[in-house]
Amino acid sequence: MAQNDQVGIIGKGIVIKGNLTGAGDLVIEGKVEGQIALKNHLTIESTGRVQADIEAEELTINGEASGNIDASSKVAISASAKVAGDIKAPRVVIEDGAVFNGSIEMEVNLPDDI
Numbered sequence: 001m002a003q004n005d006q007v008g009i010i011g012k013g014i015v016i017k018g019n020l021t022g023a024g025d026l027v028i029e030g031k032v033e034g035q036i037a038l039k040n041h042l043t044i045e046s047t048g049r050v051q052a053d054i055e056a057e058e059l060t061i062n063g064e065a066s067g068n069i070d071a072s073s074k075v076a077i078s079a080s081a082k083v084a085g086d087i088k089a090p091r092v093v094i095e096d097g098a099v100f101n102g103s104i105e106m107e108v109n110l111p112d113d114i
Helices: none
Strands: 007-010 015-022 025-028 031-038 041-044 049-061 064-066 069-077 082-084 092-094 099-101
Touching: 025 031, 031 041
Parallel strands: 007 025, 015 031, 025 041, 031 049, 041 049, 049 064, 049 069, 064 082, 069 092, 082 099
Antiparallel strands: none
């Protein structure tokens, strides 16, 4: 979470279409379509439905996400999540039971002899 504990919430009955940007943490319980660019942590709850390309420092998915994901720190996909799209992040966690359709690109420095 953000150091200043500013957390925005998009509630279950809310639908947002367009570009969403910000510097604080965000929790999505409703539906978002378009583009999301956050400097901190984004959480998609089990009731959340996102159809958007996402850029964030850290992303936790418990609901549904469709679109490409670019995280500078970590992407965590829980067992209840459904994700369709390509992921680019240095750390990716996919729990057993999660549904994922896409590719993962991780920037890893390998030894020269591999």
